[in-house]
Amino acid sequence: STPPCQPSGSSTTLQIVAPAGAAANGFDKSCLAVASGKAFEVDFANNDPPNIHNWALFTDSSATNQLGGGTISQPVSGGQTQSYQVKALQPGQYFFHCDFHPLTMTGTFVVAKP
Numbered sequence: 001s002t003p004p005c006q007p008s009g010s011s012t013t014l015q016i017v018a019p020a021g022a023a024a025n026g027f028d029k030s031c032l033a034v035a036s037g038k039a040f041e042v043d044f045a046n047n048d049p050p051n052i053h054n055w056a057l058f059t060d061s062s063a064t065n066q067l068g069g070g071t072i073s074q075p076v077s078g079g080q081t082q083s084y085q086v087k088a089l090q091p092g093q094y095f096f097h098c099d100f101h102p103l104t105m106t107g108t109f110v111v112a113k114p
Contacts (some may be wrong), residue, residue: 049078
């Protein structure tokens, strides 16, 4: 299947935001993409006070095997930012969500061959 998004250039720093209303309406992006073979950073901003959020990356939507990002014990408060360092991944489609709003704040993470 065609990935829902592709990496833009060779950047290894990605941004994602929890905008106002994110608990109901999700992240500002439903897809992030990076090239395979390189470690990368995801800069997460919580612009949705007073709610806590985070960003967590998993192999798939079962969310049982975490690959990076935050955990439920590391909430990001409204107005705060957090950078997550993630090791290089094999090409494929992965899954991300907010641990605190796992039904509404979800997305696809694409790792593409450069």
